[in-house]
Amino acid sequence: MEMNSVEASRAQALEKRLNIVAYVLSGVVLLLVGLMRRVKIDLGVDFSFLPPLHASLNALAAVILVFAYYFIRKKQVEAHRRAIYAAMICSALFLVSYVLYHFTTPETRFGGTGTIRTVYFFFLITHVVLAALILPFVLLTFNRAYTAQFDRHKRMARWVFPLWLYVAITGPICYLMLRPYY
Numbered sequence: 001m002e003m004n005s006v007e008a009s010r011a012q013a014l015e016k017r018l019n020i021v022a023y024v025l026s027g028v029v030l031l032l033v034g035l036m037r038r039v040k041i042d043l044g045v046d047f048s049f050l051p052p053l054h055a056s057l058n059a060l061a062a063v064i065l066v067f068a069y070y071f072i073r074k075k076q077v078e079a080h081r082r083a084i085y086a087a088m089i090c091s092a093l094f095l096v097s098y099v100l101y102h103f104t105t106p107e108t109r110f111g112g113t114g115t116i117r118t119v120y121f122f123f124l125i126t127h128v129v130l131a132a133l134i135l136p137f138v139l140l141t142f143n144r145a146y147t148a149q150f151d152r153h154k155r156m157a158r159w160v161f162p163l164w165l166y167v168a169i170t171g172p173i174c175y176l177m178l179r180p181y182y
Helices: 005-035 050-073 077-104 115-146 150-181
Strands: none
Touching: 005 077, 005 115, 050 077, 050 150, 077 115, 077 150, 115 150
16 A cells, blocks of 8 residues: 555555664663773672573574564565564564663683684674664664555665674574683
8 A cells, every 4th residue: 555645645654753762872872892801890780690691682682583584475464564573672672772781891702713713703793783774774674664664664675684683693503612711
């Protein structure tokens, strides 16, 4: 069902407002991530239980994203929508947990040597860079679907999805490689 010109104008106006929220939220997240290695807060709580949770939330987001892709390929739009909401919730919980952990806990350094060290840092660097870059685009892609601009949503989702999936998969890989050093 196509939108008439008034509905399309309203959708675009709503999208613009939501995009501002997406940019502000992305900026706040990048600022917090930049600060969390420099600033440590002692809350008197041991948060060492969080890294396995981070990996689990990322892995769950990856599985849900694969289901979301499957659903949309099968034209099961409502199931796709629910899966995307679930993946976004997993990613948001991960992000809150990750920032809390890194503001309160000293950094764990990778102790491996040789080829495994190169592999670890490849995954870590690509994971961190793409995670920082993909956040606003995930939100913008969501905004396009939320405002029923499905053609624009689809064009953006084609390249956002694989990057988000890569980030969701490489997070647990980095955790598993770093796990012996916690």
